[in-house]
Amino acid sequence: MSAPTTAGPVTAGPPKRETEVLIVGGGIMGLAIAYHLALRGVSDVVVLERGYLAAGASGRNGGGIRMQWSTEINVLLMLESVELCKRFAGELGVNVWLRQGGYLFLAQSEGERARMEKNVALQNRHGVPTRMLLPEEARGIVPELDVSSLAAACYNPRDGILFPWPFLWGYANQAAKRGVELHTFTEVTAIEPSPAGFLVQTSKGPVRAQRVLNCAGAWSPEVARLVGVELPDRPHRHEILSTEPLKPFLGPMVSVLSSGLYFSQSMRGEVVTGITVPDLDDGSVKLGSRLRFLTTLAKELVRVMPRLAGVKVLRQWAGPYDVSPDGSPIVGEVATVPGFYLACGFTGHGFMMAPVVGKYYGEWLAGGPRHPFFDRWRLGRFAEGKLESEEMIIG
Numbered sequence: 001m002s003a004p005t006t007a008g009p010v011t012a013g014p015p016k017r018e019t020e021v022l023i024v025g026g027g028i029m030g031l032a033i034a035y036h037l038a039l040r041g042v043s044d045v046v047v048l049e050r051g052y053l054a055a056g057a058s059g060r061n062g063g064g065i066r067m068q069w070s071t072e073i074n075v076l077l078m079l080e081s082v083e084l085c086k087r088f089a090g091e092l093g094v095n096v097w098l099r100q101g102g103y104l105f106l107a108q109s110e111g112e113r114a115r116m117e118k119n120v121a122l123q124n125r126h127g128v129p130t131r132m133l134l135p136e137e138a139r140g141i142v143p144e145l146d147v148s149s150l151a152a153a154c155y156n157p158r159d160g161i162l163f164p165w166p167f168l169w170g171y172a173n174q175a176a177k178r179g180v181e182l183h184t185f186t187e188v189t190a191i192e193p194s195p196a197g198f199l200v201q202t203s204k205g206p207v208r209a210q211r212v213l214n215c216a217g218a219w220s221p222e223v224a225r226l227v228g229v230e231l232p233d234r235p236h237r238h239e240i241l242s243t244e245p246l247k248p249f250l251g252p253m254v255s256v257l258s259s260g261l262y263f264s265q266s267m268r269g270e271v272v273t274g275i276t277v278p279d280l281d282d283g284s285v286k287l288g289s290r291l292r293f294l295t296t297l298a299k300e301l302v303r304v305m306p307r308l309a310g311v312k313v314l315r316q317w318a319g320p321y322d323v324s325p326d327g328s329p330i331v332g333e334v335a336t337v338p339g340f341y342l343a344c345g346f347t348g349h350g351f352m353m354a355p356v357v358g359k360y361y362g363e364w365l366a367g368g369p370r371h372p373f374f375d376r377w378r379l380g381r382f383a384e385g386k387l388e389s390e391e392m393i394i395g
């Protein structure tokens, strides 16, 4: 029987008092996993979100998806994730405005060029059609680029951008249709392990759960602390802005390796662009917008694309990156707290990874096979000193 719902996928009233799976966090990761559990018949699932759905990073991101990575596991997962994105509209009934205009990475030094060549060779071995470009060839793809400081570029025409929100609606609607309860404005305040699972205290009453999944993104260390587990991921403010709409002129997402600047053009014509600016690392999530970001970004963007000098900025906002020490996510069951699971530490790429991670998480928890990434990205690697070979293309 379906759960009682209000208009849309959100369930009315307080959460049910007992559930098989309780997911903390109604961002893309929590919703994708809930959907994939329900798809495989595990629909006794409650998702608790302390704000509105996707109040965290998932509702604030740039929508970039790419197969260009420096580690084999990420190349393979993203090959699959892009395919899942392409099928999303057909399978979940929502148009996600996927546009495969490619990703163009720009290298400015010989060292960057050498690393780029290595990454491109790795990607090619797995069937990703990335190719190295001379600076002038990069101008063939984006004629407005100033290539005077470029050493090289690389381009994969199958990378792209999508509109994040329909993704969330697709997962939320389809999970709710299959009986998953989604509760917004419901905060998890305490989690007490018990012989039969967990007693979870929420702002709308207690819930007993056999398994708890921590999908709280940049807030995941806080949620893990509720069961006495210290996580090594840390929040980092990441700012982004969007300009007035311009005539379509930009095909790919462009990314400058040295500065971390990236920019793309949305289907509505706005240039959406961000850059990482240092911040106070005190473990708290900060979401305010800073002038320092605006000036840093403006200088770098105009250096790379002088013709954008006069464009007007319409909106600036921030979201929390959830940064893990080796740049790879933290997933799976916590060895010291059986039944408590993690899906966090996705830094600046959790949106594009959610389709494939959600699929394998759902499959595993529903009794299916366990993908190797659960071992590679387990929490225990930090204590054992077995860090992942560092992924170089993070943002």
Ligand SMILES: Cc1cc2nc3c(=O)[nH]c(=O)nc-3n(C[C@H](O)[C@H](O)[C@H](O)COP(=O)(O)OP(=O)(O)OC[C@H]3O[C@@H](n4cnc5c(N)ncnc54)[C@H](O)[C@@H]3O)c2cc1C
Pocket (backbone or CB within 6 Å): 024, 025, 026, 027, 028, 029, 030, 048, 049, 050, 051, 052, 053, 054, 055, 056, 057, 058, 059, 060, 061, 062, 063, 064, 065, 186, 187, 188, 189, 215, 216, 217, 218, 219, 223, 238, 239, 240, 274, 318, 319, 320, 321, 343, 344, 346, 347, 348, 349, 350, 351, 352, 353
């Ligand atoms: C500006 C920006 C640009 C980005 N660009 C890209 C991009 O182009 N491509 C890409 O793939 N990724 C991008 N990312 C990263 C991506 O958005 C994240 O990796 C992804 O959204 C993480 O999803 P999540 O569900 O793990 O976390 P979130 O979306 O942050 O969800 C966690 C949720 O948990 C809730 N929560 C926290 N504590 C509690 C509690 N105690 N009780 C109940 N609920 C709680 C929060 O309110 C939040 O909604 C970007 C991020 C930012 C900030």
